[in-house]
Amino acid sequence: MNVVLLPGDGIGPEVVAATTRVLDRVGDFDYETHLIGGAAIDADGNPLPDRTLAACEAADAVLLGAVGGPKWDTTDPAKPRPEQGLLGLRKALGLFANLRPVKPLTALLDASPLKRDRIEGTDLLVVRELTGGIYFGRKERNADGAIDECAYTRPEVERIAHVAFRAARRKVTSVDKANVMETSRFWREVVVGVGRDTYPDVPLEHMLADNTAMQLIARPADFDVIVTENLFGDMLSDEAAMITGSIGMLPSASLGEEGRPGLFEPVHGSAPDIAGRGIANPLATILSAAMMLRHGFGSSAEADALESAVDRTLQDGLRTPDLGGDATTDQATEAVLEHLK
Ligand code: IPM
Numbered sequence: 464m465n466v467v468l469l470p471g472d473g474i475g476p477e478v479v480a481a482t483t484r485v486l487d488r489v490g491d492f493d494y495e496t497h498l499i500g501g502a503a504i505d506a507d508g509n510p511l512p513d514r515t516l517a518a519c520e521a522a523d524a525v526l527l528g529a530v531g532g533p534k535w536d537t538t539d540p541a542k543p544r545p546e547q548g549l550l551g552l553r554k555a556l557g558l559f560a561n562l563r564p565v566k567p568l569t570a571l572l573d574a575s576p577l578k579r580d581r582i583e584g585t586d587l588l589v590v591r592e593l594t595g596g597i598y599f600g601r602k603e604r605n606a607d608g609a610i611d612e613c614a615y616t617r618p619e620v621e622r623i624a625h626v627a628f629r630a631a632r633r634k635v636t637s638v639d640k641a642n643v644m645e646t647s648r649f650w651r652e653v654v655v656g657v658g659r660d661t662y663p664d665v666p667l668e669h670m671l672a673d674n675t676a677m678q679l680i681a682r683p684a685d686f687d688v689i690v691t692e693n694l695f696g697d698m699l700s701d702e703a704a705m706i707t708g709s710i711g712m713l714p715s716a717s718l719g720e721e722g723r724p725g726l727f728e729p730v731h732g733s734a735p736d737i738a739g740r741g742i743a744n745p746l747a748t749i750l751s752a753a754m755m756l757r758h759g760f761g762s763s764a765e766a767d768a769l770e771s772a773v774d775r776t777l778q779d780g781l782r783t784p785d786l787g788g789d790a791t792t793d794q795a796t797e798a799v800l801e802h803l804k
């Protein structure tokens with residue numbers, strides 16, 4: 464299996480290196496490492512060099528660390544931004560479905576800022592539309608104003624709705640802002656149509672995005688699959704991550720059409736404040752590699768093994784600083800390897 468590694472910026476290289484050590488324990492992978500984000504801007508002036516894109520298109524899967532950091536922060540529309548690398552890659556690979564599972568591990572129930580009885584039983588999946596909406600609409604800027612356009616087409620909404628209905632075990636909650644936005648009213652109608660025509664047995668409910676932000680904290684265990692457009696999904700998945708105690712724990716998979724490579728990455732981002740200190744939590748990247756094994760390679764036994772090794776590592780009490788402990792990246796990786804023996 465040919466895996467392209469895109470370590471990227473900040474703690475990205477540290478968590479990706481940790482994860483390849485773990486992957487090597489469960490399989491035989493050929494890695495090719497390429498530049499993306501700020502690292503690629505520094506080397507190439509371009510956050511998504513052609514070589515990187517070509518390698519990803521030819522790969523079986525892509526494992527990404529993180530992109531971005533204060534060094535490249537700018538509000539100048541003419542300057543390249545690291546995030547353009549990731550967004551360009553998502554678009555070029557057609558990765559329209561972003562899956563972000565949120566399931567607090569038993570060992571971490573007390574690490575969450577929410578009370579244990581609120582979060583116990585939470586097992587939800589955010590299905591975020593990833594290649595449309597305001598992220599990819601027309602953008603304009605002049606001296607006196609700026610525009611970000613939000614647009615969705617029927618096929619874009621239909622295909623993500625199918626992903627959500629297929630993943631549902633209890634129900635689908637479609638999140639929008641149909642009381643304000645035209646794209647949301649359209650989204651709602653299309654999702655209703657997909658449910659009625661293809662998944663009549665799966666209960667479907669609609670929830671406004673602001674209310675969802677509140678309900679996620681008030682009763683997270685009531686959710687099953689949340690399907691939503693790009694920007695709401697971005698925000699709600701960060702919020703949902705905190706249910707697990709740390710955004711350092713949340714993995715993700717971004718998938719396109721059958722047969723095309725998926726992209727697997729932790730949700731936490733580049734964490735420039737702790738980069739290079741060897742204390743980043745590698746577990747979300749290891750769990751993203753588990754999603755790669757399951758969704759990319761159909762190796763569910765190996766995926767289960769990784770997930771249970773992470774689980775047992777935490778049960779043993781290991782905690783990196785984001786979880787209130789003082790374990791290093793290396794110690795966390797060693798502990799996972801130990802549990803894979
Ligand atoms: C994410 C990130 C990205 C996004 C950034 C880095 C462009 O926040 O994957 O959630 O907004 O999609």
Ligand code: MG
Nearest residue numbers: 697698701730
């Ligand atoms: Mg985000």
